Amino acid sequence: MIIAIDGPAASGKGTLARRLARRYGLIYLDTGALYRAVATLLLNDGADLSDAEAAVAATARITPAFLEDSSLRTAEAGRAASVVAAMPPVRTALFDYQRSVATTPPGAVLDGRDIGTVICPDAEVKLFVTADLTTRAERRYHELMANGMDTSRDIVLKDLAERDQRDAQRAEAPLVAAEDAYLLDTSNLDIEAAFQAACAHVDAATGIN
Ligand code: C5P
Numbered sequence: 446m447i448i449a450i451d452g453p454a455a456s457g458k459g460t461l462a463r464r465l466a467r468r469y470g471l472i473y474l475d476t477g478a479l480y481r482a483v484a485t486l487l488l489n490d491g492a493d494l495s496d497a498e499a500a501v502a503a504t505a506r507i508t509p510a511f512l513e514d515s516s517l518r519t520a521e522a523g524r525a526a527s528v529v530a531a532m533p534p535v536r537t538a539l540f541d542y543q544r545s546v547a548t549t550p551p552g553a554v555l556d557g558r559d560i561g562t563v564i565c566p567d568a569e570v571k572l573f574v575t576a577d578l579t580t581r582a583e584r585r586y587h588e589l590m591a592n593g594m595d596t597s598r599d600i601v602l603k604d605l606a607e608r609d610q611r612d613a614q615r616a617e618a619p620l621v622a623a624e625d626a627y628l629l630d631t632s633n634l635d636i637e638a639a640f641q642a643a644c645a646h647v648d649a650a651t652g653i654n
Pocket of ligand 1: 454455476477481527528530558560608612
């Protein structure tokens, strides 16, 4: 079974995806970490973020351990990720890995921006998780502060708004809900309520339980 989860930054999709993977016994892949890894490797090399050739070469240097590196979780890495993610050759270079994780038994939960539309249009379950911008900014602000990063609410909000715009307006694989995705707005839901709503949808869509 494949569960495809898309949505804007800080919508709660990562937490939800991780919990769904545990609940249904599936592998979890945070696809945003792949783009964050490419961007961070370029930043570390002092390379230009618009250098498509260097970015494609960087995809071959991603290791599972690096995907867990805390340097990927900064606001700068998120911003840089959305720049490299707009380059079609980078997306192509990361396609096969994402497909292979998704199609290896017992299946997987993938979260990102183009999972239900491009990577796994064949997913049994598609969720589009969203929340209003101020709610997402507040969540991301607390997350960054809890991780010891110094920032302000205004900076976080501006950053997310810019990233939303870049992700939604790029020509290749823009952030958009698949036609058959179930829309889950978490603006007024805590993690538990969002998880219960998502499980109810997965169960109904797959006939489990
Ligand atoms: O999900 P996360 O915020 O970690 O993603 C970082 C950036 O990577 C996004 O803003 C987006 O530009 C890009 N991304 C993407 N496609 C995905 C996952 C992430 O373009 N499937």
